[in-house]
Amino acid sequence: MTETHIVRQTPPRISSDTVHAALRAALGRKVTSGDPEKMSAYLADQCLLTTAGVPAHLVRATAQEDVVETLKVAHRFQIPVVTRGAGTGLTGAANAIDGCIMLSLADMNRIVEIDPVGRLARVEPGVINGDLDRAASGHGLGYLPDPGSRDISTIGGNIATNAGGMCCVKYGVTREHVAALTVVLSDGQVLRTGSRTRKNVTGLDLTSLVVGSEGTLAVITEATVWLHPRPVGTSTVVALFGSLRQAVIAVDILTRTLAPSAVEIMDSQTIAAVNEFTRMGINTTAAAVLLLRFDGSETANSTDAELAGDLLGNHGASEVFRTNDPAEGNELMAARAVALTALESKGAILLHDVAVPVHQLPALVAGVGQIAERHELTIATFGHAADGNMHPTIVFDAADSHARHRAKTAFEEVMDLGLSLGGVLSGEHGIGVLKQQHLPKQLDPGTRNLTKRVKHAFDPMNLLNPGRAL
Numbered sequence: 001m002t003e004t005h006i007v008r009q010t011p012p013r014i015s016s017d018t019v020h021a022a023l024r025a026a027l028g029r030k031v032t033s034g035d036p037e038k039m040s041a042y043l044a045d046q047c048l049l050t051t052a053g054v055p056a057h058l059v060r061a062t063a064q065e066d067v068v069e070t071l072k073v074a075h076r077f078q079i080p081v082v083t084r085g086a087g088t089g090l091t092g093a094a095n096a097i098d099g100c101i102m103l104s105l106a107d108m109n110r111i112v113e114i115d116p117v118g119r120l121a122r123v124e125p126g127v128i129n130g131d132l133d134r135a136a137s138g139h140g141l142g143y144l145p146d147p148g149s150r151d152i153s154t155i156g157g158n159i160a161t162n163a164g165g166m167c168c169v170k171y172g173v174t175r176e177h178v179a180a181l182t183v184v185l186s187d188g189q190v191l192r193t194g195s196r197t198r199k200n201v202t203g204l205d206l207t208s209l210v211v212g213s214e215g216t217l218a219v220i221t222e223a224t225v226w227l228h229p230r231p232v233g234t235s236t237v238v239a240l241f242g243s244l245r246q247a248v249i250a251v252d253i254l255t256r257t258l259a260p261s262a263v264e265i266m267d268s269q270t271i272a273a274v275n276e277f278t279r280m281g282i283n284t285t286a287a288a289v290l291l292l293r294f295d296g297s298e299t300a301n302s303t304d305a306e307l308a309g310d311l312l313g314n315h316g317a318s319e320v321f322r323t324n325d326p327a328e329g330n331e332l333m334a335a336r337a338v339a340l341t342a343l344e345s346k347g348a349i350l351l352h353d354v355a356v357p358v359h360q361l362p363a364l365v366a367g368v369g370q371i372a373e374r375h376e377l378t379i380a381t382f383g384h385a386a387d388g389n390m391h392p393t394i395v396f397d398a399a400d401s402h403a404r405h406r407a408k409t410a411f412e413e414v415m416d417l418g419l420s421l422g423g424v425l426s427g428e429h430g431i432g433v434l435k436q437q438h439l440p441k442q443l444d445p446g447t448r449n450l451t452k453r454v455k456h457a458f459d460p461m462n463l464l465n466p467g468r469a470l
């Protein structure tokens, strides 16, 4: 797949040596220039469908001052800057642009403060999501956003992509967990947005604007995020269905009366791949499996899980299993967590991230089935059913050029199908390079124009991740 939508800036008139000297004077050995071997780990994220350029300079920042100095040099010489967390993104948003400064924040990984009274944590952007949650657990608290990459992705990357995950149906996406940010603008100016108060309606909500902006508006150098009491008394329900459509209809009915903290779905192709990968012994004759989690108090969640089991049984589930044992529940949910890795072991994959209104899920899964049939492709579908956010995943032979072409066509058809059902181009992975050219399909010209003016207000020289996301 060699589709590149990267907007390459006019090459800077200044020589790379001059820029290197300026960066070196400000940052010392944190800068590397023109060393292909050292750069190789920073070229691209995890997206297969996009290609990447080659950075001229790599800065591994360890403090906010390094970011300020980097951006001042970039501003002076008008060099594009790509900010990078862990590079686990799935849209090419952190891919290098030819001649850019690649600004890695992975080494800014200090948990600065955990405030159990205010239920807040203040962290540098390179802190790994799961590490913050584990640190918070020492205070009986949790950092709840749970992308599947929580043990490898950074808080800065999660905020910049407004990452989702399994628990969003109850606890919301990353945006709901961000109280305040410290950011550096493209000219090196440092700003603080938001507050440590539960409520704040002072001025425009710039925190929310930066969340999900994919490194295009500012570089996040510190985040203050909300912590919550750790969910207790987890109950888990597994329900097998003879039809995928029946399963998603049941989800819509269930969430009208119950409030689970996760409702995950896997189709038969995903179940087979997970089973082969984990040897978990899931019933592979089922067309779909639903995995639901309830948490709250011991009594409330076991009652809800019981009600959910009955309800699913009455709405098409052929088998229902319930457990109030959190460890057993975690093992069951782990099946869904490894879905992507299990599918990757079957061939090259194109992972989609389409979100539709929940009542349109039956039409989405039917349409994806037709697309798979038309292009003679395997499309395995799994995802966050109660959010209407599915990941139809095309598994294909990357060495076969016809298969690659069919996969790309099917990918675009799934996107169009989602939009035709009132959905959006992305539910959680973002736009990046992958879907940037498709934005006009969803956003009207007025909205795009205003977005460009907002970008201009933050970054008048278009230096931060130019040509991506917006």
Ligand SMILES: Cc1cc2nc3c(=O)[nH]c(=O)nc-3n(C[C@H](O)[C@H](O)[C@H](O)COP(=O)(O)OP(=O)(O)OC[C@H]3O[C@@H](n4cnc5c(N)ncnc54)[C@H](O)[C@@H]3O)c2cc1C
Residues within 6 Å of the ligand: 045, 046, 082, 083, 084, 085, 086, 087, 088, 089, 090, 093, 094, 105, 125, 146, 147, 148, 149, 152, 153, 154, 155, 156, 157, 158, 159, 160, 161, 162, 163, 164, 165, 166, 213, 214, 215, 216, 218, 219, 220, 221, 340, 428, 429, 465
């Ligand atoms: C196995 C696997 C499972 C995944 N599961 C999920 C999931 O369940 N939900 C989900 O939403 N995503 C998921 N993802 C995608 C990915 O992990 C998320 O998008 C994540 O938020 C990216 O974090 P990162 O640190 O890797 O950021 P990167 O990939 O390095 O960067 C992502 C974007 O953020 C920008 N950025 C990074 N740090 C900063 C900063 N400090 N300031 C400004 N901009 C910044 C980059 O420029 C880029 O635009 C998954 C990925 C994998 C590989």
